[in-house]
Amino acid sequence: MADLIQALIGILAVGGAVFCLIAAIGVVxxxxxxxxMHASSKAGxxxxxxxxxxxxxxxxxxxxxxxxxAAILFLLLTTPVSAHMIGRAIYATGAPLWKGTGVDELKGTQDDPARRLGQ
Amino acid sequence: MTVFLETCLAVSVGLVAIALVLTAIRVLRGPTEGDRIVAIDLFGVLAVAMIAIFAIWLGEQVFLDAAIALALVAFFGTIAYARFVEHKAALKAKEPSDG
Amino acid sequence: MNLLVVNLLLALAWMAVNASFNLMGFIAGFILGHLILWLARPLFPGERYFRRTWGGCAYMLWLVKEIFVSAWAVAKSVIGVGDAVKPAVIAIPLDAKTDFEITLLACSITLTPGTLSMDVSPDRRTLYIHAMFAADPDTVRAETKAGMERRILEMLR
Incomplete structure (x- = not known):
């Protein structure tokens, strides 16, 4: 039984490390x-x-x-908040989105942060 | 600790270390400031994961406290950086109309 | 939410009687207390406590499942065997009204399948999300509204 739990711990650790690596590969x-940000916020x-x-x-x-x-709960609570902040910051810098991006329903509307911040 | 668990932990440390190097590459290469924030945020999460693995490996549960503290600090660092970038963008957007 | 206080008191009583002031004692006491209150529910007409707690638990489980599914989808696409990346910024009209509803929806969206909430319009009518697999933006919009927002509103209202 103890061995089984140890095996489970090892598998969980390796699985988690694989997802960490996938997040990093995604970021690159x-x-x-x-x-x-999708890769880092979800896989990470x-x-x-x-x-x-x-x-x-x-x-x-x-x-x-x-x-x-508590640490897991904290991670689940903070990830969306920081992702939201980063997303807004990225959009506000006005850096062009990838050329393969489809529609951009935020651009040019009155809610566009690049425009809102300029006022 | 069984041999299997020991091997698993060594493999995990290796994988997370590779992930940390890749993330550091993205921090250095950019190209935009947004990319750097994303990479630094992920770097914090990966460091927490690394400390957690070492907590198991060395059998020190004190490391878990360090991991929680780092998670807190990394979160605030990310928020601060994101706000900084956003404000800089706002200032830049304002400048032409002022001048 | 008075029943929550009663439930906590029952849990405390259980811990005191058993002299087990630890997490397991609290969990056991809370579940038992909840069961007792549930059996006595005809005494509290119009009480939404049970639906809320059970709905909350069901929602948490569903969210964890979605996190796994989404991490898997993103992971596959990162390695290059999943769907092709076709990002888009999509505006979602909000039915959620209160701060809590909007916050919960935005956080859930960030944690689940290939979507990331970016901004809420100042008048709080629209949520802007960035989707990773949005070959058809209208499908993503419809799925988010029918799946996640419906669940949250059903749980909270």
Whole structure:
């Protein structure tokens, strides 16, 4: 039983590390800042969350489980907030989106941050 | 600790280390400021993951506290950088109308 | 939300009686207390507490599932075996009204399939999202409204 749990911990850790690596590859390979953010916010969160889960399984005490759960919850709460902030900042800098981008329903409207900030 | 778990942890550390290097490349290369914020944000998350793996490997649960503290600080760093970039863009957009 | 206070008191009582002041004791006490209140629900007509807590749990599970699905989709496309990347910025008209509803929706959108919330218009009627696989923007719009927003509003209202 203990061996089984140890195996589970190892598999979770490797799985989390693989997702971390995929997030990094995405940040290097994807075409523009906004698409890179998809890789970092999703794959990165899942990877880090899986690794924290394996920490929670590894240590016996309830206090470690509570702290790991708090860390995962914190990660899930902060990722969308920072992603939102980064997305707005990227758009506000007016850096051109990737040429393969389809429609841009924000550009030029009264809500366009590039325009709103200029006023 | 079984041999299997030991091997898994070594592999994980290697993968996350490669990820950290790739992310650092993106921070250095840019090209825009937005790319750098995204990469620095991911760098923080990866560092938290790395510390968590070491917590298991070395059996030190104190490392988990360090990971949580780093997660907090990295979050505020990202927010500050994003706001800085946004304000800089706003100032730049204002300039022509002032002059 | 008075029933929440009652539920917490019942959990506290359970912990005191068992002298088990730790997380497991609290969870056991809370679940038992919830069960007791649920059995006694004819006493509280028009109470939405049960629907909210159960809906909240169901929503959390659904969200975790979606996070896995989305991370998988993004991962496949990063490696080059998934859907082709076809990003777009899409405006979504909001039915959600209060701050909490909009915040929850925006956070959920960021965490799930290939979408990322970017900005809310100042009049709070439109949410702008960046989607990664948006060959057809109208499908993404319809899916987000029918899937995520409907779930959130059903849970909260």
């Amino acid at each position: 390979r994807l075409p523009d800042a906004l698409t890179r 969160t899942l990877g880090c969350g899986l690794i924290l889960l394996s920490v929670a399984l590894f240590f016996p005490g309830i206090d470690v489980v509570a702290r790991a759960a």
